[in-house]
Amino acid sequence: MAYVYDPSNIFARILRGEIPNNTVLETDHTLAFRDIAPQAPDHVLVIPKGPYVTFDHFINEAPEAEIVDFYRTAGQVCKVLGIEPGHGGAGFRAITNSGENGVQEVPHFHLHILAGRNLGRMLG
Numbered sequence: 001m002a003y004v005y006d007p008s009n010i011f012a013r014i015l016r017g018e019i020p021n022n023t024v025l026e027t028d029h030t031l032a033f034r035d036i037a038p039q040a041p042d043h044v045l046v047i048p049k050g051p052y053v054t055f056d057h058f059i060n061e062a063p064e065a066e067i068v069d070f071y072r073t074a075g076q077v078c079k080v081l082g083i084e085p086g087h088g089g090a091g092f093r094a095i096t097n098s099g100e101n102g103v104q105e106v107p108h109f110h111l112h113i114l115a116g117r118n119l120g121r122m123l124g
């Protein structure tokens, strides 16, 4: 089944400049901005500029250059926030919700980066 992208979703509107955002980083292929309802002192959303619905859509169909740019930008966000455990930061959680059981609300693939407090265990 083909992925169907809804161009009226809120992140598409942010990318078109119809809704303001608090940008952390931007490249040709990727935008990182602060979540409007932060679940931690630092809560940044990283999104590709292309029309990808879910993680699997992005990773299976995006050109390699866009995928590399996306994850490198996510890495840069961690650097900008000073949260990299390998560089003295206190660490972070990076998560993606996909589809119905993942309880994904916005149907434009995104990575949440959460930091600034102990996030507790999610699994087991």
Ligand code: 5GP
Residues within 6 Å of the ligand: 010, 019, 021, 022, 033, 034, 035, 036, 037, 038, 045, 096, 097, 103, 104, 105, 106, 107
């Ligand atoms: P999901 O549940 O799809 O993984 O996460 C969607 C995220 O988008 C939520 O954390 C929510 O707070 C955030 N969000 C929803 N609408 C907006 C908005 O208009 N601006 C920003 N910056 N974040 C939003």
